[in-house]
Amino acid sequence: MSKPKLSCSLCESPVDGRSLRSPQKLENRIIDLIRQDRPEWEANRGICPNCLETYRAKKFVGYLEAEYQKLSEIEHAVVSKITRRGRVSGVVHQEFETTMTFGERVADKVAQFGGSWRFIGLFGGILVAWMIVNAWALARHPFDPYPFILLNLVLSTLAALQAPVIMMSQNRQAHKDRMQANQDYEINLMAEIEIRDLHDKLDSLRFKQWHELWHIQKRQIELLEHLCERTANPETKVPAPTPYVPPEL
């Protein structure tokens, strides 16, 4: 008896009528996907298993892509590094210092010196010397007589210049810390993913072992039964047990 041959409504290849899947039985998501590709498709004839598989795969790829879109920028970076089997950890300090401009280097040095006991001692010394020179040493013709107005001007100018330099340096430090924190997050995320991967591997190994153990035990029971049977009836010839076939995994 020959089976009725019909054609798939998508790829038009002739197939067995029974293997065609009618559009009423398809999921809405798959129908939407087919409509996207083939707007002219009328859902009145069935589609073949090959086309169904193609659209099912498309549906799952769509789900995965939607999940991927939900990830943050850092997670995207980690995913792409994992797919490339690359390393996440790097040296932020070196990376940062190679991109620093001359002005930024100077700002760092100034901020570092301005925030040290050395600077306080040196500056205190200069202040005291200025006052002594103007009050006693040059008592006749001081260049900045009491109450040291020029010294005041010098001090306020210095403070006005130092503040933005320190802020510049702090901003850069904050940026560097942020980069470091991002990198730490990436490393943690990667480690978490790798550990989960290892867990899966161990689980599958354990499952394999259990499966093998179970097979071996089953085999031992078979052999014992065979021995019992042979000792119980030594006259009759008991057929030898079937050879052992290791389990397939």
Ligand SMILES: [Zn+2]
């Ligand atoms: Zn088809």
